[in-house]
Amino acid sequence: MKKTLFDKVWEKHVVVSETETHPATIFIDLHLIHEVTSPQAFTLLEDRGLSVRRPDLTLATIDHSTPTLLNKDGSRPYVSDEARIQVDTLLSNTKKFDIETHGWDSKYRGIVHVMGPELGATHPGATIVCGDSHTSTHGAFGAIAFGIGTTQVGHVLANQCILMRKPKTMAINVNGELNQGVTPKDVILHIISLIGIGGGTGYAIEYRGNVFENMSMDGRMTVCNMSIEAGARCGMIAPDEVTFEFLKGRKYTPENYEDSCAEWLSLSTDEGALFDKEINIKAEIIKPMVTYGTHPGMGIPIDSTVPQSSNPAEQASLNYMQINEGDKILGMKVDKVFIGSCTNSRMDELRAAASILNKKKIAPHLKALVVPGSAQVKASAEKEGLDKIFKDAGADWREPGCSMCLGMNGDIGLPGELIVSTSNRNFMGRQGPGVRTILVSPETAASTAIAGVVEDPRNLKKIK
Numbered sequence: 293m294k295k296t297l298f299d300k301v302w303e304k305h306v307v308v309s310e311t312e313t314h315p316a317t318i319f320i321d322l323h324l325i326h327e328v329t330s331p332q333a334f335t336l337l338e339d340r341g342l343s344v345r346r347p348d349l350t351l352a353t354i355d356h357s358t359p360t361l362l363n364k365d366g367s368r369p370y371v372s373d374e375a376r377i378q379v380d381t382l383l384s385n386t387k388k389f390d391i392e393t394h395g396w397d398s399k400y401r402g403i404v405h406v407m408g409p410e411l412g413a414t415h416p417g418a419t420i421v422c423g424d425s426h427t428s429t430h431g432a433f434g435a436i437a438f439g440i441g442t443t444q445v446g447h448v449l450a451n452q453c454i455l456m457r458k459p460k461t462m463a464i465n466v467n468g469e470l471n472q473g474v475t476p477k478d479v480i481l482h483i484i485s486l487i488g489i490g491g492g493t494g495y496a497i498e499y500r501g502n503v504f505e506n507m508s509m510d511g512r513m514t515v516c517n518m519s520i521e522a523g524a525r526c527g528m529i530a531p532d533e534v535t536f537e538f539l540k541g542r543k544y545t546p547e548n549y550e551d552s553c554a555e556w557l558s559l560s561t562d563e564g565a566l567f568d569k570e571i572n573i574k575a576e577i578i579k580p581m582v583t584y585g586t587h588p589g590m591g592i593p594i595d596s597t598v599p600q601s602s603n604p605a606e607q608a609s610l611n612y613m614q615i616n617e618g619d620k621i622l623g624m625k626v627d628k629v630f631i632g633s634c635t636n637s638r639m640d641e642l643r644a645a646a647s648i649l650n651k652k653k654i655a656p657h658l659k660a661l662v663v664p665g666s667a668q669v670k671a672s673a674e675k676e677g678l679d680k681i682f683k684d685a686g687a688d689w690r691e692p693g694c695s696m697c698l699g700m701n702g703d704i705g706l707p708g709e710l711i712v713s714t715s716n717r718n719f720m721g722r723q724g725p726g727v728r729t730i731l732v733s734p735e736t737a738a739s740t741a742i743a744g745v746v747e748d749p750r751n752l753k754k755i756k
C-alpha cells in the first residue's frame with residue numbers, strides 16, 4: 293500500500309493503535325521544554341511522585357521571558373518577578389531531573405524552535421512535541437511535530453508517550469516559479485489567506501512541489517512554523533539533500549549519518565499515495581503579503597486593498613486595527629518594526645533584512661528591533677557583520693529570545709501603535725495592550741523600517 297510521509301512516520305511510533313473509543317498511544321522521540329509551560333507540568337509530576345521517564349530525550353531552553361537587553365553591569369532586567377521565577381523554576385527543575393538545559397551560559401540558548409534544529413536534535417522521521425504552538429516548525433525536517441498543552445507536557449515527562457487521534461492528510465502543492473521579492477513567509481501567508489485559519493483543522497499538511505524543494509531549511513522552517521495558523525495539527529516537508537546538508541556535523545546528528553540519510557530518504561511520500569485532501573497553487577500568483585486584521589488568515593498582497601467582509605468578527609478586527617475596507621496597507625505610517633521570532637530570526641532572514649538596510653537609515657520617527665533567534669544565530673550574524681549594519685541603520689540589536697513576538701519579556705508596543713512584525717500572530721494585544729500588528733516578511737519589515745510606512749520591498753530593491 294502506498295503511503296504518505298505522515299503515514300510512514302506515524303506508523304513507526306504507534307505503541308498502541310487507536311480504537312473507536314480510545315486514541316492511539318504515540319511514542320515521542322524528542323520533548324522540548326521551556327520556562328512557560330513546564331513549571332505546572334513538573335508540579336504535576338512531583339504531586340504524583342513520578343520522575344522524568346526519559347531525560348535523555350528531553351531538551352530545555354529559556355526563551356519567552358528572557359530580557360533581550362542587559363543592564364550595564366551585565367545583570368538581567370526581568371520585566372517582573374513572575375518572569376524571573378519562571379526562568380529560575382525551569383532551571384531548577386531541569387537540574388533536579390538531569391535534563392540537558394541551555395540556560396544563560398549556553399552558547400546554544402535560544403528560541404526553542406531555533407535552537408533544537410541548530411543542535412541537530414530535530415531529526416527526520418521523528419516525533420517531536422513541546423508545550424508551544426509553533427512546534428510545527430520542526431516538520432520542515434520531515435518530523436511529526438506539534439504543540440501540546442501543559443497537562444500533556446506532564447504526561448510526556450512521565451511516560452514519553454502521548455495519546456492522540458490520527459489526523460487526516462492534506463497535500464499543499466506549490467509549483468512554478470516564485471516572483472522576485474516573494475519569500476517563504478509570503479508563501480505561507482498566501483496559503484493561510486487562501487485556506488483560512490480553519491482550513492487545516494484536523495489535518496497534517498505536507499508541503500509539496502518544486503517551490504518547497506528549492507527552499508533552504510530556514511525557509512522551510514518559516515513555512516512549517518505557521519501551519520498551526522491554518523489550524524493544522526502539523527506541517528511537514530519531505531527530507532532531502534537540503535535537509536541532510538543542514539544536519540551534517542551538528543551536535544546531535546546521528547553517528548551513523550550516512551545510514552540515517554538513506555533511511556530518511558525512504559520516508560518520502562510514495563508515488564501515487566493518496567491524501568485526504570489536495571490543494572494546488574501556482575507559484576506565479578503569489579506576491580509579497582501583508583496582514584490587515586487580527587488573525588494571520590486576514591492577509592492580502594501588499595499592493596492590493598482591504599477586502600469587504602460581512603463577517604462580524606472580521607468587522608471587529610478591522611475596528612481594532614483602525615483599518616477600513618478598501619484601504620491600502622501599503623503606505624500606512626508605522627511606529628515600530630520587529631524582525632525576529634521563531635518564524636523569521638534565522639540567518640537567511642537576517643541576511644535578507646541586512647541587505648536592504650545596508651548603508652541606509654531607518655525612519656527617524658520609528659523604532660526597529662532586530663532579535664536573533666539564538667545565541668548561535670547572534671554569533672554567526674556578528675561574524676558576518678550584520679549587527680553592524682543593523683546598528684548603523686539605527687536599529688536595536690538585541691540578545692536572543694522571543695521578544696516582541698509575544699512580549700512576555702516586556703518588549704511590547706504602546707497602546708494604538710502600529711507594528712510591522714516578522715512574527716506569526718497578529719492577535720489583538722499580542723504585542724501589548726491595544727497594539728496593532730501587521731505580519732510581513734523580513735524584506736518587507738526592513739523596507740518599512742527605512743520608509744517609515746509600510747513599504748513594498750520590490751520598490752526599494754527596484755524590482756518590478
Ligand code: SF4
Pocket residue numbers: 355356403404405424426633634635693694697698715716
Ligand atoms: S517566538 Fe513567538 S511564536 Fe515562537 S516560540 Fe517564541 S513566543 Fe512562541
